[in-house]
Amino acid sequence: MSVQRDCAFLYDERELTYRFHDDHPFNQQRIRLTVDLLQEAGALHPNEYVGSASATREELLLNHTAEYIEVVEMLSIDPGNPALSDTADRYGLGEGDTPCFEGMHEATSLVVGATLKAAELVMSGQVRHALHLGGGLHHAFPNRGGGFCVYNDAAVAIAAIRRRYGARVLYVDTDVHHGDGVQFSFFGDPNVCTLSIHETGKFLFPGTGFAHERGDGAAFGTAVNIPLEPYTEDDSWMACFETSINRVIQSFKPDVIVSQHGCDAHAYDPLAHMNCSMNIYREMPRLIHRLAHEYCEGRWIALGGGGYDIWRVVPRAWGLLWLEMSGHPLASRIDSDAGLALPPTWIRKWQPLSAEPLPPCWLDRPGDIEVMPRRAAIEEANRRSLEIALQYL
Template sequence: MSGNALFVHHEQSLKYRFHDHHPFHPLRLQLTLDLLRACDALNSEEMLITRPATEEELLWIHQPAYIEAVKALSESPPDPAWMERAEQYGLMDEDTPYFPGMHEAAAYVVGGTITAVDAVLSGRADHALHLGGGLHHALSAKAAGFCVYNDAAVAIAYAKRRFGARVLYVDTDVHHGDGVQWSFYSDPDVCTYSIHETGKYLFPGTGFLQERGEHLGYGACMNIPLQPYTEDASWMECFETSITRLIGYFKPDLIVSLHGCDAHALDPLSHMHCSMAIYSKMPAILHRLAHAHCGGRWVAVGGGGYDMWRVVPRAWSLLWLEMSQHPLKEALDREDRPQTELPQSWAGKWQSQTPTPLPAFWLDDLTRWEAIPRRAEITAKNRENLAVALQDYPRVP
């Protein structure tokens, strides 16, 4: 498989920052960049500097009045009249509060994902990664779940408008990818897929089996809601079976995948019990499927993940190691390998800033994890949901 990949980034994306104590903190990205550089897995030749999205591009997904509100609430301080209206646009709650420079920072996030899509569909690279992206909860006229503008949805619209591409969107964040789903719910040329903790217990409360698209888009939407405390084996069984069946059925020109890493057992905002192993295996499956079904064309973005010290840097680094086919990833994939240590220079730089001991190894030592008592019941329920999700999708030779 090709390792022709670009890492899309701009320092402006680090300004997408609500406040110092907010869980969606740009330090997650800085920690990842430092880890990749510490293991010689990212160089300047692989990096692609991005641009901000234009207002015309934002309007492909977002309502004019909403963009006007985001701009007005980005001022420091905003006009009091706009502050009184912030709540109706989802920009007043503790999840997604307005902040100075919000519009520009969010526009750079969107522009980064557009840049990644353009690099792949123009033939400049087979794969492109924009870890600053992944704002999948933003709706047409409302912010939600830490997301102001929906970069994935705008970039998919760009792929359609500029290149006429048929796009498969794959969301592996533990929270349902609602904003992208609703943006293309009746579009037969964009298939949205999300595997997540069931919305019965977790924000945003959507992503159920019966959400399958509407009108011409019926069938171009698949959700795999999983039970709380799902572990690696069940998660991977459901993911690999469903995404392999779906891509053969849909036949995309491009995969756009979102890689939140909040299904990890250490994440404070969900109830899953997965390890770092799934964040090594899922990108490998997508890499293989991209080459098998759409000429290798694959764009990936970041997303959630709120244990920013122990989980996010490792998970996002594993994604880039896979996309770039770095030799370290091959070593980590060997079943007979001993545990591979993280660079000591990385831990040495950051350990003083967190009271939590930083991990010493790339993958988790599962011999130290307690077993989930309801494993059999959880696995059976997940298999039931998987069967229902797949019932309208025939196997394709």
């Protein structure tokens, strides 16, 4: 099928019902903030929006067990039932980081359905690129939830791509937390390569993502992990990311890229220990975009993910992702003017709701991010980790 347009933006306000409770750090208001920022910037138009439908049980079964789906459905109806607390705990949906909530199955099925729609639009040739910011729930496993994730939309979509199109899939995860659920879902599949760059699991959830996790059997070498030291800054993060993704894509030669764009490696994020600025969220999508065209005929499916400073970081990072994917001229303006201002209408609208002053510019300004005194030692440790991660490629 010939390409009808270049890029699709998957958005359904019903996905905002995927929320745990008022004090939970996973706050889907960040999607609304991002959409509004892009609209105020004149960078998101009605013909770019695409709706979707909920994932079916058959589709969820591509990555999740029937037993787990049934438990999610049951907990969705009566999440406060004390008789179900042991069951909830057993499946990762208890009082920890991923507590069950009413309508959980329906909300998460919408998330999965939108990611499946994004994948189908790209694989069928209707668009070259598709973005679903509500997706990227990369910590869910086939038989349990965790890490704020109930169903794993990325893994379901990758399984659907494999089944319907037989395509080789490169999954790129830039969330500061290791993409464990996706990696281990395809740990034995030589036709799915997972590349995750993240803060080392020595200090951060989920405690995995070490360089020795490389895949099983015929899939050895198709799991690639770049665990970085706490307080890593832009230059070291980007050097490791650029080297690794170039090496991986040259070796693996995928047909399509599925990328997860958690933006929690920023210095402002409260749930990690990195010291990066907005610059990496301009540079990583640019690199992925170029490689998608060089190796995959442009086929690129991008998802959201983590990001817990919903006011100062997430809207700008995800806004920059869409500007790059859609080829909007505002991206070039930001490149030529690092101090380009955010739309003042957006700042005036949302500042009264934010406890922190909203940033005035798309990119961070000099002095916004503290310089790390141990920079040289951190960079050297990251360089050694990169060498170990890539030694078999």
